[in-house]
Amino acid sequence: MGELRASTGGCVAPSRLRHIDAWRTALSGIRSRSTRSVLSSLGIAVSIAALTAILGLSASNQADVLADLDAQGANLVVVTPVVGVDGDAAELPSSAPAMVARMPAVESVAVLRSVPREMHAYRNDLVPAGESNGLTVAAVDPGYFAAVGAEFGAGESFGEAGRALPEVVLGHEAARLLGVDLLGVDPLGVDPLGVDHAAQRIWVGSEWYAVSGILDPRPRVAGLDTSVLLGDAWAEQRLWSDHDASHIISLTMRVRAESLDTVRRMLAPTVDPSNPRTVSVSNPSALVATRAIVDDSMSVLVAGLAAVALLVGAIGIANTMVVAVLERRGEIGLRRALGARANHIARQFLLECIVLSGVGGIVGWAAGAVVVGVATTVNGQVFVLPLASAALFPGVAVIVGVLAGLQPATRAARVPPTTALKAG
Amino acid sequence: MTGESLEAETVLELAGVSRSFGGAVPVRAVDDVSLTVRAGEIVALVGSSGSGKSTLLALMGALDVADLGAVRIAGHDVSGMTDAHRSAVRARFVGFVFQQFFLLPTLSAVENVALGLLYTGTDARTRRSRAALALERVGLGARLAHRPSQLSGGEQQRVAVARALVGEPSLVLADEPTGALDSVSGAGVMRLLQSVAGRGTAVVVVTHDREIAGALDRRIVLSDGRILSDETRRVAAAHAAGVGSPSETEGHV
Incomplete structure (x- = not known):
């Protein structure tokens, strides 16, 4: 403290936020509003669960029909x-x-x-x-x-x-x-x-x-x-x-x-x-084709519903973020004062979206898998759930979450620090 | 100030700084202000509300950018800098203390203080140990794990001061640091800021409290965005005479 700094007129390295710290910051932001975070994550989870269940049920059904038809003589x-x-x-x-x-x-x-x-x-x-x-x-x-x-x-x-x-x-x-x-x-x-x-x-x-x-x-x-x-x-x-x-x-x-x-x-x-x-x-094979067409038309219907659910989930996340940005202006101002760049602020809110939607996606996939497991057990079918969906669906959820959070995050980054501090 | 501090390095230098707000008829919140603050100095920035104190403080701390003139912090001219570099200047050379403390309610005292190093790229372990040291320095070594809600107002503001100090800044800017505190806690925080200056950090305190302003070495009075007066007094004289009389002047108006 006591040491006197030499007046260096040269360049200052840009302020930086470690990746791990960016994630920690996002997590602590989510924890500070846990109820709302859980609810907005739930919206995504429900839609991903629906998508997973549709995929799993129709795949299991199809495998079952095919096995059945093969056994029957298709x-x-x-x-x-x-x-x-x-x-x-x-x-x-x-x-x-x-x-x-x-x-x-x-x-x-x-x-x-x-x-x-x-x-x-x-x-x-x-x-x-x-x-x-x-x-x-x-x-x-x-x-x-x-x-x-x-x-x-x-x-x-x-x-x-x-x-x-x-x-x-x-x-x-x-x-x-x-x-x-x-x-x-x-x-x-x-x-x-x-x-x-x-x-x-x-x-x-x-x-x-x-x-x-x-x-x-x-x-x-x-x-x-x-x-x-x-x-x-x-x-x-x-x-x-x-x-x-x-x-x-x-x-x-x-x-x-x-x-x-x-x-x-x-x-x-x-x-x-x-x-x-x-x-x-x-x-x-005409018989197989007929059964497949029946299956597909069912899937399209439920996939449509799941897409609507996903949209609602996205709106939930967007809403949570918009409110968060309004509520946390003081925090935004403080972080800017502590040396955060505008894009550090944007990144924090985007990472929160990624965590919320990613967790929703993973939980949703697991819930969907459980639904498929129960349904196939009850119906005496084979459990089939393409493994790629475990990566694909949470991935889709994250993309949706990022799209939903893009506008609020950019807005948070654009608030002038002095304005943000006045709001606190 | 003593003779040795006059030889001390210039930490903050404003030259012809102006800042306007508004649309059709812009209001000059800060109008052609020039001043320097040296290491170890503690300065009161006073003036009625709307005089431009807070705007000037934001310009001093590179939170805002001047329309005209140059702001030099620890030798770095921030006027033409990008947001990334200006943010780095704040992170490394400036510590802020606010009237409302701005502590994050879900974090403990030591975590709040560690936030002061977050944007310098310091690793988490170092941040935490330095934050613990900073809290000890402000007398809150026993309160590391307390949440802000478990602390008194005065303690909360000391946590905020520790957060401002944890990065060992050249300049501490305090905006009405005692505004939300009772007089005893307020006096404690002011003593703390004076000791910070005593260790060689430049401190600027925005206040409308005449008593507080009167207790500081140097007083800059702002009116309508302009510097009305800028007086430096000997601490000893001020103590002896109570209110004291100016013995040295460093006006730039």
Whole structure:
């Protein structure tokens, strides 16, 4: 104190505020008006929570729908022969399954083969021939069930051993109509209780067939629920009279979802290179598209509401700042007197905006994530929330906060120090 | 003042300074003022309200910019400076004390004092330790953690003085520092400011209190923005004669 300063006529370094001190100053400014700060932060938090919830819920929904559709068969493509003018279905070439299996995006191929048209399935040999219940009888290989994604509700596939035996697998509805439930039957066929085995067999064509398994309902694979499926080796040996024909009435392929369109375009020429026009290819993706459109329209609506909420949050922050600048003129004057530059003052108010909106954004994102978590748990869905939103949404909040605080902060910086000090 | 202080360095120099306000018919709040204040001097700036005291004080502290003339603080001419440099002059060379104290209510005494170093780029730890020292110097070493609301008016103003002193300024400018205090607290603050001057800092006190003004070494009377008189007296003579008679004059009018 006692030392006398030399009169240096030279330059003075500009006054400076360390970054850490600028942040501390902003935080202490916020703490001095905690209630109002919390409220204005809350406005931002609510809107960010809404945005996060929308994003998470629609993403979870979409993932769920896609998983559901994949499980149901949205990634299943069915190839059938075009029905001819005489009403008779043509057959697909016998080379078709091998050709299709060679396509890289095809994960599995299931082949459905015809049996003689007069073969129908009945509960027993006493049922009149006309009461066929509209059930379809067809021949398949043992891999068919896995290839179409069907699961067994009871029993199991006839397997390689049963492929050449009089055994059948029933679709869910077919089993109900034929009165077969397989309850009380040991999967290995050993029956210690001596249940009447007659109840577990059906009458097909002119022979008894043992029921080895019953499928769960699977409406996505057309006709499967009302099918009676017997082994293709059995059909080959006992049912088909024309052994040169392929008897293929449909191919069901599981295709990687992302290659669905490409595969669909190439399928007809692959299945029957000489007559691609006789091949009909199903279009399961139309369903996916429909569901996605429904989802999107919901998202747009709620996103609109969230945008309004964000605007209200921004107004809240702007209002808090405008009031703060008016209330804290004395403090502004003091800080200028202590050596703050105009832009130090502006920076202080802008940092307060950034903290308020940033905290609001982070809290809002977390709240939104909780909402998504609860909703997906309750609905039994998969929790999906793009991780980028954890950075993106608080970032959006901060940008909104800065825009809202820009005008008040500039105004605070422009107040002449002498005027500000008079106000105190 | 004693002979040695006449040799002391000039801390504040105003040369032909004018400042006008208003629109169509501007009012000259400060009109062609020239004066110098040396290190260790304590000056009373008196005058009726509206005489331009506060405006002049703001010009002296580089809070405001003169329309005409030059203001030199610790050798730096602030007239042509940018806001950043003028702010640096305030931060490094000037300490302000206000009638309303301007303590931030949510900060403790030591935090309020540390604010005096905030815009010098000093790190937080140093700011705090120097603030604690400054508070001890004003007799509030036991009140570091108190909030302004827990302190008396006189104590609050001493915290404000400590904040002005913490940066070891060349010049302390006090605007009615006793205006909000009772006479006992006010006298305490004035003694404090006199001891500050005694350690070599130039002090300018704006006051309308004749008693306070009379107790100081030098008195500048302002009227309508102009210096009416500028008198310096020997402290010893002033003490002996009560009111005292001028023995030295440093007028610039």
